Amino acid sequence: xxxxxGQIGDMAKMMKQAQEMQEKVxxxxxxxxxxxxxxxSGAGLVKATATAxxxxxxxxxxxxxFVPSEKEVAEDLILAAIKDAQSKAAEKSxxxxxxxxxxxxxxxxxxxxx
Numbered sequence: 001x002x003x004x005x006g007q008i009g010d011m012a013k014m015m016k017q018a019q020e021m022q023e024k025v026x027x028x029x030x031x032x033x034x035x036x037x038x039x040x041s042g043a044g045l046v047k048a049t050a051t052a053x054x055x056x057x058x059x060x061x062x063x064x065x066f067v068p069s070e071k072e073v074a075e076d077l078i079l080a081a082i083k084d085a086q087s088k089a090a091e092k093s094x095x096x097x098x099x100x101x102x103x104x105x106x107x108x109x110x111x112x113x114x
Contacts, residue, residue: 024100029053037092039085042077048085052092056082 035052045065049058059081065074 021100025097028096028100032093032096035092035096037085037088039081039083039088041080041084046077046081048078048081050082050085050089052089052096054086054089054093056085 032052033055036049036057037052039048039050040046042062042065045062047060048056049060050056059078061074061078065077067074
């Protein structure tokens with residue numbers, strides 16, 4: 001259709017690829033909101049569930065950690081579980097983004113601004 005138009009045809013192809021990439025990234029962003037990861041601490045005494053975008057959704061805390069004299073330990077376990085969930089969310093997000101960049105023939109470590 002654009003054969004013989006040289007650079008204009010290349011530009012149209014690039015614009016189409018950019019639009020496809022934008023659609024894939026938007027779909028991935030939507031998917032990340034539906035994926036969950038679970039971070040744990042204290043050998044599973046505290047579990048934090050977050051979306052793959054890092055939004056905390058739930059905490060599951062074993063009641064045995066609620067000993068008044070161990071308040072600081074309980075707080076540390078809760079923070080550790082949340083940090084673990086956030087770390088796993090970031091890894092999942094990078095993994096999913098890597099699938100898109102790989103599919104576009106971009107380097108594996110290419111970072112998109114999203």
